[in-house]
Amino acid sequence: MVKIGILGVGTVGESVAKILEENGDIIEARAGKKIVVKSGVVRDLSKKREVDIVLSDNPSDVVDDPEIDIVVELMGGVEEPYALVKRALENGKAVVTANKALLAYHRYELQEIAGDIPLMYEASTAGGIPVIGALRTGLSANHIESIQGIMNGTCNYMLTKMINEGAQYDEILKEAQDLGYAEADPTFDVGGFDASHKLLILASIAYGLDAKPEDILIEGIENITQTDVAFAKEFGYEIKLLGIAKKVQDENGESGVELRVHATMIPQESMIAKVDGVMNAVTVVGDRVGETMYYGPGAGGDATASAVIADIVDIVRGNQGPMLGYKKGLESGLRLLSKDEIVTQYYIRLEVDDQSGVLAAITSTLGEFGISIESMLQKPTHNEEIAKLLFTTHKTQESKMQDAIKALGKLDVVHGEIAMMRIEK
């Protein structure tokens, strides 16, 4: 019999306990041993729980209990779970965590501390989809060329609604909050931060890159309007919040990796563009296998618990794989490109005076930064002296585009904020 202790018995923790009980027969058949929850730790002992397990409000009752074999960390936060996971590992216990923030900041220290003790985290990224396993094991023959992930269900739900129903951002956010898909303070989701944690985890497995959220480009979906949606439809794009990891050659021919999270226009015919609503999906391109995609629910108590239990079963079976997927240094010399070095195509929306010569001023300003236009659309506004100008550029460097946007903003014929979205083909 294998005994589990759970740190944090909320929605996911309750699902873990419930599934281990209700699907106990099949889980035991697959693992070869019976798996039971011995105890759990919660902050508030007075709160009513849906499952009948022994609870304590002292984490030591789990991490220091010699009878517990595997500690499941579902607390959230960063530093407190880090200290507890560290102690559990030092006590020789295997650990399963669903905590993406913990891993976004401490995965390399934890790998070091864990050594040969299993520390697994399938549930940390894309919920119930076993994409960590796919990348860590299933694609191990490949140099990874790119990863594109829809890894935040809140954003994908909101974007799908904006595109399919034509509603404005604020209405949809309100609706998502009412449905419980978005938090009262939605910044962590709609600002791209949640997706960035997951991207950093995947990038470590793919490239062995140690980066923290502060090191990478993170933007959200807050500035998307129905004007952008209409342009995207017209030119054959979907708009998705993507976490992107991409191996590229820098200016000196050295290999580097772009890591970025932002709203992205992608061709409607790509598989990931077809992923709608709260669902998640991760596309991985390997140099030998080509494109593979993993699709499923990215959140929810039972779906996340499904991934937590998969890790528990794998540990019980005797899995000894390296935490981040490699036993020696991976692709030494591969560096994280700075935000400025990103090279991609851009979509720009701005308001201009509706008069002759404006287009010439815009294109000439772009030309100063070596940027050329790929496609353009001009639309009237309710003010007949002002037009909306929407265009996409050919590939250019982020730093040049940022400078060009500043320069455009200084033109007398340009009014208000200039909106920008990146394009991936």
Next chain:
Amino acid sequence: MVKIGILGVGTVGESVAKILEENGDIIEARAGKKIVVKSGVVRDLSKKREVDIVLSDNPSDVVDDPEIDIVVELMGGVEEPYALVKRALENGKAVVTANKALLAYHRYELQEIAGDIPLMYEASTAGGIPVIGALRTGLSANHIESIQGIMNGTCNYMLTKMINEGAQYDEILKEAQDLGYAEADPTFDVGGFDASHKLLILASIAYGLDAKPEDILIEGIENITQTDVAFAKEFGYEIKLLGIAKKVQDENGESGVELRVHATMIPQESMIAKVDGVMNAVTVVGDRVGETMYYGPGAGGDATASAVIADIVDIVRGNQGPMLGYKKGLESGLRLLSKDEIVTQYYIRLEVDDQSGVLAAITSTLGEFGISIESMLQKPTHNEEIAKLLFTTHKTQESKMQDAIKALGKLDVVHGEIAMMRIEK
């Protein structure tokens, strides 16, 4: 250092050797050890190979070589590779196979022989997509409710062309043969047999069901016409050759499993309906995680080799998971339903006299078998006395539908063959 011997150095075998060489750095980093091909066995030593490895035409040089740690079986066929894999396992060697036919017939004997020795087969099903790993490990917390797989690229390529380009089956088959996507004798692919082997492998992991191809319903795509394609478009369906495994309650309330391969009408909005061309995809619904999907290339030397090497790396890392995903009997009492017991919706195409009373005769005949019509379309033919009648039924049992088709065929007003396709919603 880990030494590999390859039985059958064709396209996939050459890719395995080439990738182990060219991606040796990253594979070693992930596995923790250097992996080299020591030797290979081929039928025809005089044939030129693209890779430089020691070759023999005597299988014993691989399966009995004490220096070889892992035998990779890529021969094709059933009985000869079975004998050799058995011998390799008895010699204590781990085995990786991409041979779906071998597993469709001998997976349970091989599991018994292997015992604690790793015998892995990620490449046998859906090529480069790590779906075996997902089902075997990533979804282990779940009772599997259903599996739907596009697992034959030839069929999916042909159906995509028929739907998108309006061409007839025979033209497309010719084109697929010219492109090398279909064999000179295409029966194994277009008849559904290839997909059935893969379905049986997945069904063993999901349900622990020991069945052989002869035990299940297998139909192909040979009888699909542009009339069917047009009907499908009109009513919001795509047509795919699916391998389907589905847990259902039989008439006595006992759980049983349907296993079947056939051309299927599925709703256009389902994710698997969006998988086009030679690509493969497998959708798995678990009782806790809900729907997940795995998408990628189902064939090709490098993609298949990617899966073979993933298994090798997993073995080198010390993976000791059970071959078919469970260590004890799985869901005892679950039985394979007979073909007759399948319950689904049906699409029927038939030619009838274009005169009054015909519809009444048809519906009354269907009524005798308790079958009712869901939707119907009547189309003229080049012969103005004959009309095409296309309809879908509500759910009914396969045996009743088969009897009803026979009865319809005996009506004076019905002419020629009656075509049938199953529908999954």
